Amino acid sequence: xxxxxxxxxxxxxxxxxxxxxxxxxxxxxxxxxxxxxxxxxxxxxxxxxxxxxxxxxxxxxxxxxxxxxxxxxxxxxxxxxxxxxxxxxxxxxxxxxxxxxxxxxxxxxxxxxxxxxxxxxxxxxxxxxxxxxxxxxxxxxxxxxxxxxxxxxxxxxxxxxxxxxxxxxxxxxxxxxxxxxxxxxxxxxxxxxxxxxxxxxxxxxxxxxxxxxxxxxxxxxxxxxxxxxxxxxxxxxxxxxxxxxxxxxxxxxxxxxxxxxxxxxxxxxxxxxxxxxxxxxxxxxxxxxxxxxxxxxxxxxxxxxxxxxxxxxxxxxxxxxxxxxxxxxxxxxxxxxxxxxxxxxxxxxxxxxxxxxxxxxxxxxxxxxxxxxxxxxxxxxxxxxxxxxxxxxxxxxxxxxxxxxxxxxxxxxxxxxxxxxxxxxxxxx
Numbered sequence: 001x002x003x004x005x006x007x008x009x010x011x012x013x014x015x016x017x018x019x020x021x022x023x024x025x026x027x028x029x030x031x032x033x034x035x036x037x038x039x040x041x042x043x044x045x046x047x048x049x050x051x052x053x054x055x056x057x058x059x060x061x062x063x064x065x066x067x068x069x070x071x072x073x074x075x076x077x078x079x080x081x082x083x084x085x086x087x088x089x090x091x092x093x094x095x096x097x098x099x100x101x102x103x104x105x106x107x108x109x110x111x112x113x114x115x116x117x118x119x120x121x122x123x124x125x126x127x128x129x130x131x132x133x134x135x136x137x138x139x140x141x142x143x144x145x146x147x148x149x150x151x152x153x154x155x156x157x158x159x160x161x162x163x164x165x166x167x168x169x170x171x172x173x174x175x176x177x178x179x180x181x182x183x184x185x186x187x188x189x190x191x192x193x194x195x196x197x198x199x200x201x202x203x204x205x206x207x208x209x210x211x212x213x214x215x216x217x218x219x220x221x222x223x224x225x226x227x228x229x230x231x232x233x234x235x236x237x238x239x240x241x242x243x244x245x246x247x248x249x250x251x252x253x254x255x256x257x258x259x260x261x262x263x264x265x266x267x268x269x270x271x272x273x274x275x276x277x278x279x280x281x282x283x284x285x286x287x288x289x290x291x292x293x294x295x296x297x298x299x300x301x302x303x304x305x306x307x308x309x310x311x312x313x314x315x316x317x318x319x320x321x322x323x324x325x326x327x328x329x330x331x332x333x334x335x336x337x338x339x340x341x342x343x344x345x346x347x348x349x350x351x352x353x354x355x356x357x358x359x360x361x362x363x364x365x366x367x368x369x370x371x372x373x374x375x376x377x378x379x380x381x382x383x384x385x386x387x388x389x390x391x392x393x394x395x396x397x398x399x400x401x402x403x404x405x406x407x408x409x410x411x412x413x414x415x416x417x418x419x420x421x422x423x424x425x426x427x428x429x
Contacts, residue, residue: 165244217260236280
């Protein structure tokens with residue numbers, strides 16, 4: 001606390017933000033708040049105000065019910081100590097209420113998002129138990145029968161690579177912005193917290209989505225047809241989508257697509273890869289160069305360092321960097337000193353998220369097909385597809401090989417027709 005208020009760096013906003021962001025590593029929030037209040041009464045009003053402003057603006061979720069009561073009592077008390085203190089109390093109270101309203105709006109937005117995802121899963125049959133046949137003669141459960149219904153539209157409606165990339169960016173950023181920065185601390189995403197079951201919950205959803213995008217790409221390519229030419233078209237399309245993601249600085253989706261193209265069941269489609277045009281092969285090669293892991297992903301890291309918002313960073317590297325940082329001790333010299341260099345590294349990593357995700361994407365007049373008249377339904381279909389990301393599991397993807405390849409595709413086509421028939425819809429020719 002002395003370093004925060006009296007140290008040489010106490011007037012440096014980045015220093016104060018680092019201290020506030022990482023205080024949980026060496027003191028709990030209630031103790032931190034109590035000590036701030038004590039220093040306020042000791043005559044450090046201005047600096048303490050700065051600390052409270054930063055804390056409320058960035059981490060209002062730390063103000064739990066118990067901490068909120070303590071904070072309210074503090075504001076009530078300083079209101080009675082003269083006009084100068086009243087000014088401080090009024091400012092802090094206004095900022096606190098504003099941030100609480102924003103936090104509540106985020107909570108309601110997240111609830112709506114989860115409800116929409118659940119409704120979409122029900123609509124597509126994705127919430128049904130797997131394993132049983134929905135109809136006699138159908139070899140796949142309904143949740144997988146509906147996959148082809150959504151994926152077939154990629155070729156049939158000729159969605160432009162940029163339109164797909166833009167919808168992916170909207171979906172990714174929406175999930176990123178719902179994650180409190182606190183979920184990135186203490187490697188909460190990689191362990192079970194029995195005392196705090198919701199800790200890391202939103203971050204876990206985003207990690208799960210990362211895998212889904214890659215499996216969606218692979219599923220689309222493998223189930224579209226056993227024809228090498230049709231698969232070539234989809235491989236080329238996804239290469240261009242990945243490149244479009246790079247253009248709009250959606251590095252997260254670009255990497256997911258690149259990973260999907262590199263899944264073994266897709267990579268072994270040699271005739272399809274051989275049929276790629278120079279344009280599509282060059283797009284794929286640019287993805288490979290950008291995500292080259294040499295020198296710790298230097299090409300990607302240089303791009304992120306230089307880019308301006310809006311942009312979506314690569315989650316896997318954010319988490320990897322934080323994991324490496326967490327391996328350092330929190331204290332130095334037998335626990336007597338805070339390892340502030342570690343805290344600074346954590347803050348620097350979180351700052352990437354703050355810097356790039358603050359500004360929203362604005363894609364005015366998006367035409368999903370890249371030109372011409374497009375129905376509202378087509379745009380909705382594309383948005384629904386990149387939200388639901390219909391796909392089959394990794395194990396089943398590996399069954400698309402050799403003599404089984406054509407058989408698997410025919411099974412999906414048969415199941416797809418049966419699913420449409422069950423819903424009273426005609427199958428497309």
